[in-house]
Amino acid sequence: MATRLTESAEYAHLWSTPRLRAVFDERLQTWLDILVALAAAQAELGLIPAAAAGQIAEHARAERLDLEFVAAETRRTSHSTLGLIRGLQRLLPEPAREYVYYGATVQDLTDTWFGLVMRDVGRLVQDDLTRTHGSLLRLAALHRDTVMSGRTHGQPGAPITFGFKVVTWADEVARHLVRLSEGAERWSVGQLAGAVGVLGFFEPHGQELRGRFCARLGLHDPLLSWTSARDRVAEFGTVLSMVAATLARIGDEVYELQRPEIAELSERTAQDAVGSITMPHKRNPETSEHLDTLARLARAASSVLVEGMTGGHERDGRAWKAEWAALPDVALAAGTAAALAADLVDGLVVDADRMRENLGKTSWASERVLAELSRHLGKHRAQELMQEALHTDADLVTALASSGVADPARLARWTARPELATAAAMVDAVVARGTPGVQR
Structure with missing residues (x-):
């Protein structure tokens, strides 16, 4: 049974997606893949025997590990990765055992995994945001001239078009696509720092080894150890929390405009969906409401990642171990929000007649x-x-x-x-610009 409701069989679908879960569920195998890449790079430089690197690659399979032994050794030694090291050593012939995790540290392993996580989650979020952006542009073009009340302080104000409202969403999503694309090179990096960052164990081959190691994993070479410089992780988490906040803004609009007394928008709902177990007439805005919930969690988790930027000296476990909990949380919350928002926008139901009717009730x-x-x-x-x-x-x-x-x-x-030529021109400008290209 899952410790957290969000990980339970009944509710996990609300807090993750199959593609996001795969990134984190495969964590153990990914760690082993990192060790394989390190050994291969070391063998290329003659730091360990090529035969040992080959044997590590052959046996480093998560399904072969005795996970109870790994967990017991981790607890017994009070060391974050000794259990994994010894579990892998048990699978290897004697000569290769000495070259597992050769000269590496816990942070080399976990930070490199973070680089892979940030790369892969970033791509998933980009994919869903790109889909959302395309749907928003089509929706804006369709409703370029659909008049409705513009609202300020929650009250009807002057007229706008629904297309104008939608392009404000699209423009914001486009900026996030640019942020994710531009930031990918900063976040998608490996870590090979050694004890205090100067790669003394591998002298004089440290920099070349790091470059080869990163290349094998499809990561960028950071050029410099970043054990205490946690701005990459903080930036990634912050951008994801901003993505989630934008999607919550869209969700909040749908939530409010779906109220029966307004009834200008509504979510597409499945026939079997039950709004209320005691009030059968209700049609609850489940998806738009949940976008706000996910954004709250993303913002909370991202603040922990920003706190990590204050780590001390050359390594500080207080900072990066907190990231072990917070980075998956912000990634899952924002990634799930991106997937839900894409579906929400794609199926959004617009009542143009009700928009005009509501506008007519005001001193527009x-x-x-x-x-x-x-x-x-x-x-x-x-x-x-x-x-x-x-x-x-x-x-x-x-x-x-x-x-x-x-x-x-x-x-x-x-x-x-209403005279809304300028609103229409702004819609046209955003639609004409299209979706920003995604760099990978």
């Missing part, structure tokens, strides 16, 4: 009338007159006409329909 033309009156009376005088008119029992046109500030025919033209 007040901004346009204020602008026109300001040209003739001055902005602040016009503002005063508008405030007086809006606090009468009469409609806006009648109240202003009776005060003599404008001709009724002119007022009627100003309030006939």
Whole structure:
């Protein structure tokens, strides 16, 4: 039975995806693959026998390990990786045993795994964000001229188009795609530092060994040990938390606009979905609501990663061991949010008629009338007159006409329909730009 509800058979689907789980579920084999890559690079430079490297590669399979022995040795020695080392040594013939984990440290192993995690999770999030961005652009183009109330402080304000609202989402998602693409080279790096970062164990071959080691794993060479420089991990976590926050902003809009008294948007729901076990009429915004939940968790976990930047001296276990818990949390929360958001946007149901109907219930033309009156009376005088008119029992046109500030025919033209050419132009500009290219 899982210790955490989020890892249980009933609820795990809400907190991860199969592709994300694979990144973390294969952690043990990935660690072994890192040790294989290290041994191979060392053999190329003549630091260990080639035969030993070959035997390590042959036997380093997670399914062959005695995991109970590995766990027991880890507890007995109070060392993070001695259990794994000794478990692998038991699988190897005698000559090769001495060359397992040769000159490496715990942090070399775990930080290199972080580099792989950040590379792979980053790609998954990019894939889902790219899908979301494409759907948003199509939705914006379709609703370029669909008028609705723009809302500020939760209240109806001046008219916008739904297409304009959507491109504000798309533009923000596009910036995240650029951040993920630009940051990948910084995050997707290996670690081979040795005891205090100067690779003394491998002198004078340290830098060449690190380069070969990273290349074998498909990672960039950081050029410098980064045992106490945790900004890469903090940046990755922060960007993912920002991604999750943007997706929560989209989710919050759907959540609010799905309320029956507004009813302008709704989620696509499965026929078997049950909104409430006691109120069968309800159609709960499960996906949009959950995006906010995931964003809260992502932000909380990312703050732990930023805390890690204050580690001391050349190595500080307080910093990077906290990352062992926080990095998977932010990756799973943001990665799951990206997958859910892609499905949410793709299936979003838009009620354009209800948007127009809701707009018609408001004094939507007040901004346009204020602008026109300001040209003739001055902005602040016009503002005063508008405030007086809006606090009468009469409609806006009648109240202003009776005060003599404008001709009724002119007022009627100003309030006939929303003027949203600039909104449409901004939609066109964002749609024309398309989806940013993803660099890998």
